[in-house]
Amino acid sequence: MFNSLSDRLSNTFRNLKRRGTLSESDVNATVRDIRVALLEADVALPVVKQFTGRIRERALGAEVSEALNPAQQVVKIVNEELVGILGGATRRLNLAKNPPTVIMLAGLQGSGKTTLAGKLGYWLKEQGHAPLLVAADLQRPNAVTQLEVVGERAGVPVFAPERGNVFGHDAALETGEGTRSFGDPVDVAVDSVTHARDKGYDIVIIDTAGRLAVDVDLMRQAHDIRVETAAHEVLFVIDAMIGQAAVETAKAFADGVGITGTVLTKLDGDARGGAALSVATVTGEPILFASTGEQVKDFEIFHPDRMAGRILD
Ligand code: GDP
Numbered sequence: 099m100f101n102s103l104s105d106r107l108s109n110t111f112r113n114l115k116r117r118g119t120l121s122e123s124d125v126n127a128t129v130r131d132i133r134v135a136l137l138e139a140d141v142a143l144p145v146v147k148q149f150t151g152r153i154r155e156r157a158l159g160a161e162v163s164e165a166l167n168p169a170q171q172v173v174k175i176v177n178e179e180l181v182g183i184l185g186g187a188t189r190r191l192n193l194a195k196n197p198p199t200v201i202m203l204a205g206l207q208g209s210g211k212t213t214l215a216g217k218l219g220y221w222l223k224e225q226g227h228a229p230l231l232v233a234a235d236l237q238r239p240n241a242v243t244q245l246e247v248v249g250e251r252a253g254v255p256v257f258a259p260e261r262g263n264v265f266g267h268d269a270a271l272e273t274g275e276g277t278r279s280f281g282d283p284v285d286v287a288v289d290s291v292t293h294a295r296d297k298g299y300d301i302v303i304i305d306t307a308g309r310l311a312v313d314v315d316l317m318r319q320a321h322d323i324r325v326e327t328a329a330h331e332v333l334f335v336i337d338a339m340i341g342q343a344a345v346e347t348a349k350a351f352a353d354g355v356g357i358t359g360t361v362l363t364k365l366d367g368d369a370r371g372g373a374a375l376s377v378a379t380v381t382g383e384p385i386l387f388a389s390t391g392e393q394v395k396d397f398e399i400f401h402p403d404r405m406a407g408r409i410l411d
Contacts (some may be wrong), residue, residue: 099338105158106135107410111173120168122158128172129154140341140372145183145379152179157314168243172174177248177406183375184402189359192330197300200291200327204320206347207308210363210389212244215305217389217397219254222301229236232290233258234283235325244304250395257290257389287323312347316353324332324356332357336373338365344373345380352381363389
């Protein structure tokens, strides 16, 4: 990811390095180059404007530094501003004082939620937690099975409606754990939290349904799951490859569901980087994790400073 953005910015800075001092027109030309580079990388226009506005203002106002030449100074400013739009400091998971912590995953179908549930579960287990995956995606016929496969691979148990009852609408069945209506994802999510508390799981990871496009009913369902489970984290999962569409989707989930952070997936692909660079600014919430492949270990904590470093490498 970021290959062409990175190349373009290096070219811009290379041109700048030839200058001993920076005139206003040098700064303007540089800012123009950065603007084009960001737009080509599919960064959302309002984010580009905000970003380049700050670079220009800071570059023109920069004090003459003994230690840095003008080009280095601009690179430093761009680096700091990149860290800023990527969310600033690394944000840790918000864990509940009284377990279980409820982490809900929301996003479009195919964004990588189910895969992420396994990765997150595996990662948390490695750190000594006892996570439980929850199949609250009852829209797609094989979603529950898919989560079970993922859970098995990650070595993390899965809480799911009993097979055969998943899509029944009259399905309020007596189980050892009380009456449960199997057709309703909100009920399943709420039950899973009780189950986790009873059985000593300290983190619940709820995989919710997604559709191919933003959908009012689904938003409401995700919103209800968040409210009814009093979720501590609502992680918006977004495929970094979706480019410009990222902004609208992110806004829709931030407004419709209420999110506390973002996870970028498919960073192993050749995405231009626009989603990564837009989503924290657009949602006002940081990026917590990055998914970098299909295997359970292809998962990283998202560090804005390292990502900025990668772009400016
Ligand atoms: P969901 O519909 O949001 O639950 O998405 P899935 O978890 O089913 O993922 C959709 C597809 O993307 C699957 O084929 C996954 O293997 C793949 N996938 C998920 N995360 C990543 C990732 O980080 N990198 C790559 N290359 N593929 C991924």
